[in-house]
Every structure is written in C-alpha cells, then in structure tokens.
Amino acid sequence: MVKDPKGSQGLRDIVQTRLLNDVLKNSCDKWPGWMVLVVDPPGLRVLSSAVGMYDLMERRVTLVEDLTKKRAPFRDMGAIYLLTPTKQSIDRLLRDWTPSENRKEPLYGNAVFLYFLGRLPDNLLAMIKTCKPLLKRVKALGEVNVDFLTKEDRAFHFDMKKSFRYLFPHRNTGQPTPVEMVICDKLVTLCATLNEYPHIRYRSSSPLCTSLANVFHRKMSEFIGGNQKWWYHGDANHTSRGRSTLLLVDRSDDCLSPLMHEFTYQAMVNDLLPIEEDRITYKSETIGNGGGEESKSMDKDVLLNEKDQIWVELRGKHIADVIQVLSNRIREMVNSSTSQVAKSKGNDTKALSLSQMASALKALPEYREVMDKLTQHMHLSHQCMDLFNKKGLLDLGEVEQTLATGKTDEGRVPKMNELVDMVEEQLQSAQDSQIR
Template sequence: MSENQNQEGLRGCVQNRILNDVFDQCAASTPGWLVLIVDDEAMRVVSSVVGMYDIMEKKITTVESINNMRQPLPEMEVIYLITPSPSSIDLLISDFGNPKRPMYGNAHLYFLTRVEDSQMAKIKKAPNLLKRIKTFSEVNLNFITPTSHSFHLDMNPSTSLRNFYSSTPNLSTTASQLVTVCATMNEYPHIRYPSSSPLCAAAAQEFHTQMNNYMSQNPAWWFHGGQSHTQRSRSTLLLLDRSADPLTPIVHEFTYEAMVQDLLDIDEDKISYESEANSGEKVKKDVLLNENDELWKELRYTHIADVITTLSTRIRDFVGSNSGAALASNAGADMSLSEMAAALKQLPEYKETMSKLSQHMYLAHQCMDVFGKQCLLDLSELEQTMGTGTDAEGKAPKAKVLIDDLIDQLAGIGTRKQAIRLIMIYIISQHGITVDIRKRLFDAAGLTGEEQEVILNLEKLGVTLQQAKAPSTSFTSMFRSARLASTGRFDKNSTYTMSRYVSNLKGVLEQAAEGKLDIEEYPSVLPMPQGAEKGGGVGARSVRRGGGAVGEGKGTGNSRWAASSGDGKGAGKGGNGLANKKFTGGRIIAFTLGGVSHSEIRAGWEVMMGTSGKEIVVGGTCFLKPDQFVEAIKGL
C-alpha cells in the first residue's frame, strides 16, 4: 500500500490487497483466463469488499467454493484464496491428487493467514501440487470490513462473550487477527488499554508479542511512522472491554442504520421486502445495504426523522421536475409517505436512482411502523432519562417517580425482549438495585425464571446487580463513577431529545483525538512519545448536561420525538465529506473485545468527521445487534 493512500480507510486497503496484490499479479503472469477457488472464510472476506464485476475485470472467469464438487479445468490456471485450515489444505491437495488429470493447471496459492508448519509439511509431501505452484503467499486478511472505517473478526456474538468472560479467556487468536488488521494498514501501533481492565492488559501484551513476531518474520514490511515512511505518524491501538460499557448495545437508537439493524429482519447487509410492480403484482426484492449503495452511505448515520425529510424532499423534487407526470398535482406538502412511494412507481422515469429512493423510503417507513407498534416513544424516553441521568429538560428525576414510571412501562410493554432490555438499562445505569425493587420489576414485566436469569447474568460482565439500600431521592447517583465523569453520558449538542445518550466510546475517542486521553487511566505497553498525552487527565472532559426547548417533530408528528435545538440536520453523514477530508498524525484504531455496536461505529465516524483531523477505525470481535447482545449474555 502506498503512503499516499490516505482517504481509502481499512476497506480500501483490503480492496487493494485483493485486487492488486492477488488478482493483478496473477493476471499479469498468465495470458489466459483464471479460476478463483475460495473457502467459506475467504468468500466472506472477498465478498465484503469486492463485487463480481471487479473480479471479472481481473481475467477471472469462474469463482467456486473449494468445498463443492467442481468441473475439472486442467487447461486453466487457478487462484486459491483460502484459510490454511486442515480441511482446506486437504481439499487443495486432493485437487491435484491425480497426476494424469489434475483439476487445474498452474496454481497461485494465497492464504488468509500464516501457514503453520504442520500444514506446510502436508503441501511439501504433495508432489503433484508442488510442481504446479506458481505463487505462494500469505495475505493476512482474516477479518471483515463492511465499511471504510470499521471491521470485525467474524466471531459469533455468543462465542465472543463466552471466550472473553470465562475463567480462562483465549486471547491468542484475537491478537493474531488484530495483527493482520494492522499489517494490512501498515501500522505498528502504540498500544493503550484501560488500566481498570485486566482483560485488556493481557490482550495488549499478547498483541504486542505477536506484532513483534510478525515484524521479525517479515523484514521487508514497513509501517507508518517508521524509517523512510514519515508522512504519517505511528497509529494508536485502543484495546477496550465490552464489560466497561454494557449499556450502549441495548439502548434504542434512532439513526437509520441502528434502527434497521435493531428493528427489521436483516441478515448482515441483506434485507428482503415485497414491492408492488407497475402491473400491481407483488414481487420480492432483495436489497444490499452496503458500500455500493451511495444513498445508504449518505444516510445511515442520520436520525430517522432527517432520513424521512431528505427522502421526502428528493421525491417531491423529482415529481415536481416532471410537470407532465400524471401525479404532479399530488406533489404537495401534505403527501404521505405511502402516497409518495405509490406516485413514484407510476412515473415513467422510474429508474435505478428512483428505485433507491423508493427502497429507502420503504425501509424508513418500516422502521417507523415498528417504532409505533412497539410503543418505543415512551419506552425510549425512559431509556434516555436512565442512560443520561436527566430528563429532556436537563433535570434529574426523582428516583421514586422514575421507578413508578418504569413499572408502569413494564406492565404494558409490547415484548419480553423489550422488558429485559429496559430492566437491564435500569440496573446498569443505577450500578445495582435492591432485591425488593428488582422483584417489583420482574413481577411487573411477568418474566419467567429463565428470563430473569438473563438479567442476572449481567453480573458475569462485571455489572453490580445489588445495592444494600434504596437509591437516593434524586436519580443522579450513576454519575458518581470517575470513569463516567471523564467520558460523559449526555450530548448537549444533540438535535433530538430522544438522542441525548452517547456511548462511552465516543468520549474516549474525542479525548484520544485531542491528545487528552489520560496516561494513567489508559496506559501504554511501551512509553508514548513525548507530548503524546498533552493536557491529559480525568478532568479533561466533564459530564455534559443540557437540553433545550422541545420543538416541532419532523416526519412523525410527536413533539417528544422532536428536535431540541439546531437546524434539524442529522449527525455526520455516512458517505459525505470523506473524499475531501484531510487527516493528520497517526490513525486511532479502537477495538472492543466482546463486540462493538452500530452506534459506536457511528460515534467513531462522527469523531473522525469532526474537527480533530484524526482518522479513526472502529472494530470489534463482532458487530452487535441489541438482541444478539442480550442472547450472548444469556449464554454466559
């Protein structure tokens, strides 16, 4: 990767590695077309960053799974992009087991990770394969990059939590995968971690050891900030612990991507829905919400009310620009979402761009439909008050009043899952409750013994479940923690009163980007460069409290949903501005053991697109949806 590739992010680095270092090199070495063979893990890595059109441009005519029966093509050269697992190595060798009729011609072997000595020995004992090997390389790409500045290690959420919060956590594999992430970006990072987390301290040492081993085994590898590569400084890797903030993954959030992931039936980036064709017939549509969808990139980190406003405006502008259209007379301000979507489908100009508008209008409408059916307005207002310690006016509620409101909400709540999340939020935010209050909450929600155990399992994440005495009269005791005081829970700049809560991660990233992350709270494995922690200290950021007049709601007709201040424009757009953004200094790579939520990915983007000028990459062992996190806690 060139040092000048400043704006592409981690996803761009992975694309370059696959397209240039693998496909282009192979295409340049053979005059004919190529076959690409992948295993399941490699397919996930490749498909997350490269489309079939990109592959075809590299002289690859066929992509097949190594696990499937395949037609022999002995006249064609083949690229194997696979994990060096025993099963994949065995299948590779078997493809060349018949010396008279091998499956393919010459072979280009690319492995996602380091090939262990035992697997190398197997390959050396396969003479029919050995004589056909034209390329042998380890590409270090065993992670998934769904967006330009986020990644995960493709772990199952339940497995991830059990691994790290068992009596003997296994950190070796995670550290190894993190090394490949850093190697891909040419980063040899300073390693920092919270001093309060023994898990992160152990992970930091393991990563440090494995990163140094990688450097010693790859002497030609270079890193930003190293000798002759000084255009960018060395990066900083922040190793974080999911147990330090179990609250954020379960709080309802109302930016577009977070709502889609929480409320709709989406499988990774694929979502299906029924659409009405021009003939009136219902047809099933599959939509991929990924980096290839520019509208998704633009809107995904935007508040849902602003998504609806933006889509409505663009559809009205489109209808208005077609004065001869039969439905132009209906393009007034009173047009409903469903009317606009129906009008759009009747226009002859309905093409790909308008199809995207219609798709996203439908998805936004579905999010709001679920929002209404599950009565999330009242529930979320309560969540925001518990999560921040203040109501929409910035006042601390009385503890008894809040408990009564909570019990009323639980008594009429739509689903048990929502009840479990709500009780979890209360317990986490209060740093424990009395046994009596807990029983009242469980009874109000009508939870079964198994459902109660899910909540009690929070203790295995380090959450305090029980207080000896009743809470104080004012619901502000949650802020007695120095850690919370340093990172903040309340966004006074939030446009919407229902989006006051901010994650711990955002506060940590803001401090890190400003060079103010306290070195005692977040020590480094090795000494940091002089001046790297300018102005540090716990007091560098205080808890932010605020609130404003509640204004008119946008697209929902309810004032509690409404903007509290500002011009009604949402948070940093997911796809806008990156091309013109100039980064300075070293990258910040924030990685959470146990998984990272979509709201935290958004927080990283917002800090990066702010005024600090720092490039920020956010990752975790997996991406966490709220229900997945609750289910993972159940399995602890």
C-alpha cells in the same frame, strides 16, 4: 473505526486493490489460461466483502468453488486457492491433489496459486511440502493479510459473532485464550494492510485488554521481523504522518449502550427489518396508469452498502431526520422535473394534469434512477417507523434513557419507586425482542 487509511482511499478500496493485484493479477501474469478460484467459507466472506464477480471475470476467473464441498474436475484450468491458514483447510487442499480410489487424477490443471488470509505457520507449510503432486504445480504462495471483513469504507470486523462469551472466562492461568490469539492474528493482518505499526493504549485494570495488548505487541513484532520490506507510516522513510494509536477498550468502558435502543437509520434497519448480509427484501407497490392497468405488488431486493450513496449519507442520522431529508428531496425532484417537462411542452407546471406529469416524469431516465433510490429509502424508513410505533419503542426508549442518565426527558430526577414502576410496566407489556 478506520480514519482515512492511506489518504483518501477507504479500507474497502485498499482490500480490493490488495486482492485484485496480489492474488488475481499476480496469478494472471503467471498463467495465460482460465482459472478456478477455490475458497473456504471465511475466504469467501472476505472476497465477497470487497470484490465483485465482474472483477473476477475480468481476470479470467470463470468459477468460484467452495473448498468444503464436492467439486467437478477442471483439469484444463489453473487453480487459485484463497484460504485461512488452518489445519482443516490445508487437509482439504491436500485432498484435492492426493490420488484416491475414487479419483486417480488431481482436480485441476498444472498451475496452482496458493494464497492465505494470514500468516501460514511452519507446521502447515511443512504439510504442503509433503504433497508432491501439488508441490510441483505451485506457481505462487503468499500471505495476503486480509483476515477481516470490510463492512464499510472506515469500519471492519473480524466475523467472530460468538466470541463474546469466550473473552471473559475465569482467568486462573494468566495465559491468553485461543480466541484472544485469533483476534490478535486478525488485527495484525489489518495493520499490515493499512501499513500501520500502532502505539498501544489500554486500561491496565482490565485483564482482557492487558492480555490482548501483550499478545498483539508480540505478534506485530514477529510480523515486522519476518517482513523486512514491509513499511509503516511514521518509519524513517515515511514521515508524512506519524504512527497511529490502537485503543483497546472492553464493555466496562461503555456499560450504557447495550441498555438502550439506538434510533439512527442504520441501527433501526438492523434492529427491526429482515436484513441479511446487507440485503433486504421489501414489497413494492406499482401504481396503475389509470387506463385499466391494476396496481401490482412485487418483491424488491435492496443492497445497503457503500455503493448506495444515499445510504452512506443518511445511515448515521436519526430516523426522523432521515424521513425529513428524503421528503424534501423527493419534493424538490418532482418540482424540478415537472418544471422541466412543462417548459419542453411550452406550458407552465399548472397547465399539466397529474397523469401528464407522472407520464412525463417516468420518461426521464435521470428521474427514474434517482427517484427509485429515494423512494426505496423512504419506504424502508417508513417501515422502521411503523414498527417503532407498533412495538411501543418510544415508551421503551424513554425508560431506557431514564435508567441510563438518571433523569426523565423533562430533566427531573425520578424517585426509586417511579423507576421500579416504569420498568415493571415495560416488562409486562414489552415483547421479548424489545427487552434488553
């Protein structure tokens, strides 16, 4: 978690500012025409997590292209590349500018701007220098240090979903694994973005944490040595607050969490509903107006991200508290709005029929916008609870918590044969998705 990076700015805002200024504005200042933004898959995910299409259009980017796919030529446009510093991406970059039998001319115009998510190794820089058609068009080359995804304003991840199995191999060489090197490279870009040079704390009995601490310390020192103008909180010229602390922990420091379902709103949405990249689709019922119009069902997309203030506020709360909060707010909204409508018509609330109230409330724009959001979340939270009851997660949760704490919900310490019976019963009745 990131605690108040750079004062009141969230991590997503910092990354967005970095991309808009150091990549897009810097390119616009050097080229007056329209441009194509070319990204590899990791670059696209980093870009999408912080910058919207409107931001790109404002800075004369008309098209976002995938480096790994076949693309049409735009020889009257400049090209901005946002890439990971890997040999695969550099090979594809050079292919755009190297004549071949099928294509005699380069894909893009006479202005090329090269930006990399992390440090560009010397051997890859040397590869770029060998391509003369590209080299003579390069107007800028930089390392933007944003090789991570801004999941929330105070949370990030490295987009390495399959890394766990590579972190705990049998250690017989004493050398860091390739995955550890990648993690530390990404962590350096995060610290560079936040202007942090952290103290490192870790459990010395953990070989993994020890290795990561040593590799990160070395790479961070190399970064500072190669970037003399870079500053960090706590240095001689920035003393408003001291250096931060990086805590390195492994799963042995928290063995119980994987054993238990979490019943907060965010955890249940991700556990039970078909959410992908913060987007979820659900069936919305449109109620008829009573004049012959029938109720309709339609698919509705919802984005659960930092722009949804209700989601930001409620995602960490227990699901039961979420439903209670939403119910209270909807009731307050209806009462407040119907009172306003009644006053405008010279009546009291009791004098209006239900159909009059509904029609009048739909005519209030501020009602529609807020109520839509509230009802969206009420629908999602009720979906979570329906699946919670259908899958028997209450009983399963009680077993998990008893195993984790050694006590029942009544505070009693169960006997071993009771625990065995409880587990056997769940194994016989639970679906595969429920068993941890």
